[in-house]
Amino acid sequence: MSDLYRENILDHYGNPRNEGVLENPDISHERQNPVCGDVVQLDIKLEDGRVKEARFRGQGCVISMASASMFTEKIKGKTISELQELDEEDIFDMLGVELGPSRVYCGVLPLKVMQEALAELEQD
């Protein structure tokens, strides 16, 4: 059996945390993985410059959905500059598995959504 599907990953897939949308989010962004079509929308509410609440909505494989679920927990309480520092390594640490080249895109999709959202925020 593939060791990708550890208990915590299957748990987040089966019982996603923070699934849904936020009303009047400060940050809201959606991105599709063009290769497999996985979609993640990420909504973030800020308070005093920190993430007060984060929710995701999406469709995709176990890895992308579990990653999105974990990601909403991981970013809670972080400042914008802390969010900007997150990278792929943080995602691998969060998931607790190394992703091969064909699955990296699934795992980092929520991170990419947030990075795009932050880039847009800076432009505004």
Added chain:
Amino acid sequence: MSTRTSLDTTTCRADFPILNRKVGGKTLAYLDNAASTQKPEAVIEALTDFYRKHYANIHRGVHTLSEEATVAYEAARDQVAAFIHAPDHRGVIFTRNATEAINLVAHTWGRTQIKAGDRIVVTLMEHHSNLIPWQQLSEETGAELAYVSVTDEGHLDLASLDQHLNGPVKMVALTHISNVLGTVNPVEEIVARAHAAGARVLIDAAQSVPHLPVDVEAINCDFFAFSGHKMCGPTGIGVLYGRPELLEKMPPFLTGGGMIERVEREKSKWADLPMKFEAGTPAIAEAVGLAAAIDYLKGVGMEAIWAHEQELAAYAWEQLSEISGVRVIGPPAKGRSGVVSFTVEGVHPHDLAEILDSEGVAIRAGYHCAHPLHQCFGLPPTARASFYLYNTRREVNRLVAGIRQAQQLFAIKR
């Protein structure tokens, strides 16, 4: 079993060294042949033998090695011409792959023949390789890009074709066999209708030439493209067959060495066919490898390969259809190619492919470079098993077992 095929899978499998390797501790079941095929010893040997004994650059070399390499390269061209029943080997152009072959036509024939107001017809079941070049051409020229629709069963809607043929249509570009649905298109009939409407026809044969006997003269198309790596040959070698009278009028695609007859400071005169379209040092060893692949396939017999794949596809279709939650895409079991795409309710194809990989079974997951088809069928990404001469019923059984295993693992209500 209806027809006893003369193909001996056990013998065939022994010809492919890679089939001995283990993946995840299990014997490899390679079911990703629509993406690329494995190489028999004969092809690997032809490549190394060529590099060990005969390699040099071709054409205009007077030394022994260059002459041997040139003879081998041109013999490969003749071999290809005979394999697809091309009436004239001058129409056989070596390219990198089918994609490059189609781009060659779209760039050279397209940019001289297509203008605003013209119509280019493709189908909704095209691989992106036979779609994006035409989409680009249409964007640049202002020509209309029309899509032949696909019926619910996965066949081309010929009434929709006829509608599109009624008008200023210049090119019909379509696939011989769908890389997702396994549908075998009635290309001879379509070519006849398109020609009657005054259009030229390009056939994307990437999924047909490797699997069944083809005859470009009988199909009567104007252009015909395929890749070597999908037919036991090396990567980096593909073929465009074109009617020489059309190729002669087309400007070159890439320019440089090898494709000129005379060069002056201000202008040049192009070389004759086929060299006009083969600028730069071509994939010489790969052409030799492709010839060896053709020899190998002929030895097994294309009729036998096709019969074997149809039998396997029908078996897979039946076995998969029996699994609850599995939906097989495309036409019914009979008459389709060895490509079987499907969805498994509640299991994303990436996750399915991952689980199957841990069981040594290699399949593909995603949109298979056919986004418009998935959109038209309202399909999520799909899983695809695709067969070749070395695949067996036992491997289909392992696929089925892997699907059941994934269903158990991901039996989570979301």
